[in-house]
Amino acid sequence: MMVQHDLNQALQRMRAKNITLTPQRYALLKFLYAQGSYxxxxxxxxxxxxxxxxxxxxxxxxxxxxxxxxxxxxxLAVIGAALRYEAAICS
Structure with a gap:
């Protein structure tokens, strides 16, 4: 599945930079990659x-x-609205 592949790439990039992967960070990344939009x-x-x-x-x-x-x-900054975020690694 593409989403899982992209998520795995993101996790590899974190590991490569020695960034701690807390359960919350993992859940957040997983959520972002599952959204497919901002x-x-x-x-x-x-x-x-x-x-x-x-x-x-x-x-x-x-x-x-x-x-x-x-x-x-x-x-993504939207005038008059909250900042929005989306997953950036796409195959």
Whole structure:
């Protein structure tokens, strides 16, 4: 499956840069790669809070920042709206 392949590439890139893969980061990456389109921090928090009750916007933002540095996610600024994110590795 393409999504799994892209996710695996993202995980390999994290390993190569010695970035710690916490369960929350893994869940966040998995969520982003499953979306196939842009999503907001609010949407991410709502999706992940069921499994990770302690997750919050700050945690998500810091992970997204790391992912952005690695080229794993793209950020889209929309005037008058929240920043949006999408998975960046596509086969």
């Amino acid at each position: 999503t907001t921090v609010k949407d991410i928090c709502e999706a992940l809070i069921v499994k990770y009750p302690h997750i919050n916007a700050m945690t998500v933002n810091s992970s997204l920042h790391v992912f952005k540095q690695l080229g794993l996610v793209r950020e």
